[in-house]
Amino acid sequence: MCCALNAVYQSNSVLDPNAVFDVERIREDFPILRQQVHGKPLAYLDNAASAQKPQVVIDAMNEVMTSYYSNIHRGVHKLSELSTRGHDEARVKVSAFLNAPDEKQVIFVRNATEGINLVARTWADANLKPGDEILITHMEHHSNIVPWQMACERTGATLKVVPVLDNGELDLDGFDSLLNEKTKLVGVVHVSNALGTINPVEEIIKRAHQQGALVLVDGAQSTPHMRVDVQAMDCDFFVFSGHKVYGPSGVGALYGKREHLEAMPPLFGGGDMITSVSFEKTVYNEIPYKFEAGTPDIIGAIGLGAAIDYLESVGLDAIAAYENELLEYGTAKLADIADVKMIGTAPQKAAILNFVLDCAHPHDIGTILDQDGIAVRTGHHCTEPLMKRFNVPATARASMSFYNTKEEIDRLADGIRKVVRLFR
Amino acid sequence: MKTTAEELYRAVILEHARQPHHCREMDGADRTAVGYNPLCGDRCTVYLQMPDERIEQAAFTNEGCAISTASASIMAQLVEGKTQAEALSLFEQLQRWLTDEAQPSQPPENGSLLFALAGVRDFPMRVKCALLPWKTLDAALNHQRDAVTTE
Numbered sequence: 296m297c298c299a300l301n302a303v304y305q306s307n308s309v310l311d312p313n314a315v316f317d318v319e320r321i322r323e324d325f326p327i328l329r330q331q332v333h334g335k336p337l338a339y340l341d342n343a344a345s346a347q348k349p350q351v352v353i354d355a356m357n358e359v360m361t362s363y364y365s366n367i368h369r370g371v372h373k374l375s376e377l378s379t380r381g382h383d384e385a386r387v388k389v390s391a392f393l394n395a396p397d398e399k400q401v402i403f404v405r406n407a408t409e410g411i412n413l414v415a416r417t418w419a420d421a422n423l424k425p426g427d428e429i430l431i432t433h434m435e436h437h438s439n440i441v442p443w444q445m446a447c448e449r450t451g452a453t454l455k456v457v458p459v460l461d462n463g464e465l466d467l468d469g470f471d472s473l474l475n476e477k478t479k480l481v482g483v484v485h486v487s488n489a490l491g492t493i494n495p496v497e498e499i500i501k502r503a504h505q506q507g508a509l510v511l512v513d514g515a516q517s518t519p520h521m522r523v524d525v526q527a528m529d530c531d532f533f534v535f536s537g538h539k540v541y542g543p544s545g546v547g548a549l550y551g552k553r554e555h556l557e558a559m560p561p562l563f564g565g566g567d568m569i570t571s572v573s574f575e576k577t578v579y580n581e582i583p584y585k586f587e588a589g590t591p592d593i594i595g596a597i598g599l600g601a602a603i604d605y606l607e608s609v610g611l612d613a614i615a616a617y618e619n620e621l622l623e624y625g626t627a628k629l630a631d632i633a634d635v636k637m638i639g640t641a642p643q644k645a646a647i648l649n650f651v652l653d654c655a656h657p658h659d660i661g662t663i664l665d666q667d668g669i670a671v672r673t674g675h676h677c678t679e680p681l682m683k684r685f686n687v688p689a690t691a692r693a694s695m696s697f698y699n700t701k702e703e704i705d706r707l708a709d710g711i712r713k714v715v716r717l718f719r
Numbered sequence: 720m721k722t723t724a725e726e727l728y729r730a731v732i733l734e735h736a737r738q739p740h741h742c743r744e745m746d747g748a749d750r751t752a753v754g755y756n757p758l759c760g761d762r763c764t765v766y767l768q769m770p771d772e773r774i775e776q777a778a779f780t781n782e783g784c785a786i787s788t789a790s791a792s793i794m795a796q797l798v799e800g801k802t803q804a805e806a807l808s809l810f811e812q813l814q815r816w817l818t819d820e821a822q823p824s825q826p827p828e829n830g831s832l833l834f835a836l837a838g839v840r841d842f843p844m845r846v847k848c849a850l851l852p853w854k855t856l857d858a859a860l861n862h863q864r865d866a867v868t869t870e
Contacts, residue, residue, distance in 0.1 A: 655785065656783060656784035656785060657784075658759060658761075658783075658784035658786070658845070658848060659728070659784045659785045659786070662724060662727065662842060662844075662845060663724045663728075665724075666723060666724035673759070674758065674759040674760060675759070675760040679760065682760065688760050688761070688762075688782050688783075689759060689760050717724075717725070717728055717733070718728075718733065718785070
């Protein structure tokens with residue numbers, strides 16, 4: 296079983312400006328893309344919600360279940376040894392993917408949301424008191440808002456919100472004016488799922504650290520699109536979800552600096568998170584196991600490892616370059632349609648086209664595009680405060696992956712024109 | 720043969736969506752309720768003037784798609800003059816008609832108006848949009864104070 300990804304780029308060097316990304320070759324790796332929807336070829340443009348799975352991920356998960364599945368860490372038999380090794384290797388792959396200094400600093404969780412909640416329940420509960428402040432941004436999705444609101448309710452700390460500029464960039468002056476010695480933690484999204492904005496997290500982290508605040512970076516949207524280096528970034532915590540990086544849903548990871556993870560109390564009690572248990576006293580296991588009570592998602596973790604292998608084989612730099620090409624192409628195409636109003640036009644952006652039409656509600660846009668086999672997301676994208684900021688109830692969002700094509704973007708533009716014709 | 724998008728958005732739906740009837744806030748309403756779809760953010764408010772057993776006037780405001788706006792417009796027209804029991808019965812019949820494939824293709828009473836919503840039956844993801852104003856009506860009639868949701 297191997298990815299067989301030779302010649303994704305016709306030239307071997309991704310730095311070669313003449314290299315052409317062989318998207319047709321890539322599309323062959325994703326069986327789901329071969330189907331028709333409502334009699335039209337599927338154009339899947341809802342990747343920011345969840346990404347499709349390459350055959351190598353499907354095969355890796357099938358292989359676990361058909362040939363060596365067993366519970367891990369406890370068994371002395373062969374299958375348990377193989378499953379344990381597969382699960383451990385997946386952690387090493389995630390660690391390398393994030394450039395974590397040690398795989399022990401990578402905790403498997405269900406998704407980015409659970410990673411944020413873990414930090415909010417353990418680090419925040421143990422460290423915050425009335426008068427302390429948590430700083431988040433106006434472009435966070437609900438997962439990076441609600442856990443901190445709940446932490447504030449429990450600890451008496453106060454939640455502060457960094458404003459967003461009209462083009463969808465973070466207001467760094469606003470950030471500076473809100474950041475002070477009372478700020479204990481900054482929660483910031485690396486790439487906005489609704490706007491596509493890529494935030495300058497290194498700069499944010501530097502400034503936060505100068506004030507003694509920790510920083511949690513929500514990488515759910517950045518990890519599929521760009522190379523992430525948690526050491527270069529110097530973040531204290533980083534979370535991401537498996538299903539957005541072409542792996543299965545139900546598995547994700549939390550990275551943390553060793554000193555924080557070791558000081559944090561466990562969240563859940565149970566098997567595997569202990570070294571000894573008596574009714575008088577329980578001794579907790581070392582990291583990462585301290586945070587991984589019970590049987591984990593063994594098949595999911597191995598699938599995530601396979602997805603990371605796949606992404607690395609395509610090359611994250613090549614992915615970022617090609618998706619940027621799609622973004623520029625799509626931005627120009629939609630700019631040609633007079634009725635389209637783009638929400639989110641930051642200069643540093645991931646391949647997300649988020650828009651509204653005066654004449655039609657996003658749900659109506661979504662239904663009509665669906666009839667042409669085009670899957671986009673419509674609604675508030677779990678960012679209700681951001682929708683209020685831009686004074687729209689909802690938007691339509693086309694979010695692109697490296698398996699999308701310019702032809703699919705042409706079909707999107709044609710579909711939007713059809714909506715305009717019908718509704719105007 | 721499944722309904723196409725063009726058939727879903729038949730002219731009568733688009734007319735109601737562009738120029739909805741009874742779309743206004745109502746001062747001094749006897750009954751009012753707010754409906755909300757937390758998944759998509761749609762929001763509807765229904766106002767009823769009910770000096771006695773009958774709905775004398777119905778009005779609504781809506782923040783939502785063409786389907787929900789048209790459905791609210793049709794609803795307000797249909798329920799005026801009805802008793803509480805008649806209005807609730809119509810809501811229940813409509814709900815059954817939109818969600819149960821075994822139901823006949825003809826809509827419940829006052830067929831000519833409700834027939835505009837026939838296309839929604841082939842779009843299960845959009846049934847919630849069509850029913851949001853009606854669920855809000857149900858809440859208003861039953862004096863439900865908390866916002867109702869479609870979830």
